[in-house]
Amino acid sequence: MKPTLIFLALATLASLPALAATTEHRAAGIESKGYKWNKPSKELTKALKQKGDPEKGKIAYESCRGCHKADASGRPDAGYPQLAGQHVTVLIKQMIDVRTGHRDNPRMHPFIEADAIPIKDIPDVAAFLSSLPVPTTNHKGEGKDLEHGKQLYDKDCANCHGEAGEGNSKDFYPKVAAQHYPYLYRETMDIRDGIRRNANPKMVKLLKKYSDEDIAAVGDYMSRLAPVQN
Numbered sequence: 731m732k733p734t735l736i737f738l739a740l741a742t743l744a745s746l747p748a749l750a751a752t753t754e755h756r757a758a759g760i761e762s763k764g765y766k767w768n769k770p771s772k773e774l775t776k777a778l779k780q781k782g783d784p785e786k787g788k789i790a791y792e793s794c795r796g797c798h799k800a801d802a803s804g805r806p807d808a809g810y811p812q813l814a815g816q817h818v819t820v821l822i823k824q825m826i827d828v829r830t831g832h833r834d835n836p837r838m839h840p841f842i843e844a845d846a847i848p849i850k851d852i853p854d855v856a857a858f859l860s861s862l863p864v865p866t867t868n869h870k871g872e873g874k875d876l877e878h879g880k881q882l883y884d885k886d887c888a889n890c891h892g893e894a895g896e897g898n899s900k901d902f903y904p905k906v907a908a909q910h911y912p913y914l915y916r917e918t919m920d921i922r923d924g925i926r927r928n929a930n931p932k933m934v935k936l937l938k939k940y941s942d943e944d945i946a947a948v949g950d951y952m953s954r955l956a957p958v959q960n
């Protein structure tokens with residue numbers, strides 16, 4: 731390679747982290763001292779108070795369809811979760827957490843930041859998504875270790891996520907039944923390892939003792955729970 735080309739290549743590489751740092755703000759999360767899960771922010775409180783309009787939400791959701799698909803069934807191989815039928819509170823919290831830098835999501839951040847979508851559209855989108863039927867064709871795991879998965883789930887997870895994986899809207903606990911297995915697996919690994927920085931500390935503590943195989947088994951079990959419609 732000619733020296734000028736090498737210089738250009740190095741200059742391009744060197745500028746990449748700087749670009750990433752300026753586009754996404756990173757708020758303090760579970761890695762910081764004094765982390766308080768779900769501390770109400772101004773934006774979250776405001777969004778939760780507003781009654782969402784699913785008709786308006788359908789229009790605002792247009793910019794999201796490329797990744798999450800028109801029926802909000804997601805794209806399992808690309809790691810895009812299914813959003814259809816999720817609880818309104820969960821959808822709002824997760825959108826605001828990505829917007830404010832409490833949950834890292836560099837791919838989605840440009841679509842949910844303040845310049846891209848006004849705050850008043852967020853409850854509308856959540857109302858639209860939660861009104862959609864949960865698809866039944868989600869990706870499941872290998873089905874090898876389901877008994878072990880069920881044991882772990884019933885002991886450690888059902889308290890919050892519900893025996894049938896139905897979640898709990900009042901407490902912001904996500905519905906996990908019939909979610910895509912690759913997404914469930916990656917999220918659970920990220921929660922255990924402190925990478926999903928907005929996670930509930932009680933859940934993180936439970937997951938600390940999980941091996942990768944345990945996480946695969948419990949994820950597979952959750953992906954096979956029957957869809958729970960709202």
Ligand code: HEC
Pocket residue numbers: 790791793794795796797798809810811813816820821822824825834835837838841842847855904
């Ligand atoms: C470029 C692709 C992309 C676009 C566009 C996108 N998202 Fe996402 N979204 C993702 C990915 C990837 C994740 C999972 C992130 C992770 O693994 O933590 C996600 C996660 C979410 C979640 C969290 C789901 C859960 O169960 O916790 C919500 C809610 C969401 N997106 C809503 C939206 C909305 C609303 C829009 C449009 C304003 C949107 N997304 C646009 C890629 C995208």
Ligand code: HEC
Pocket residue numbers: 768811882883886887888889890891901902903904905906914915917918928929930932933936937948949
């Ligand atoms: C104390 C209540 C609690 C317990 C117990 C709990 N979770 Fe969670 N879980 C949550 C909350 C709250 C969230 C959403 C995190 C956040 O605030 O962003 C979540 C999110 C998740 C997600 C991501 C879902 C999504 O849509 O993105 C997965 C996967 C998950 N939990 C798996 C588990 C597993 C497996 C167990 C059992 C080992 C477990 N959880 C136990 C409260 C709990």
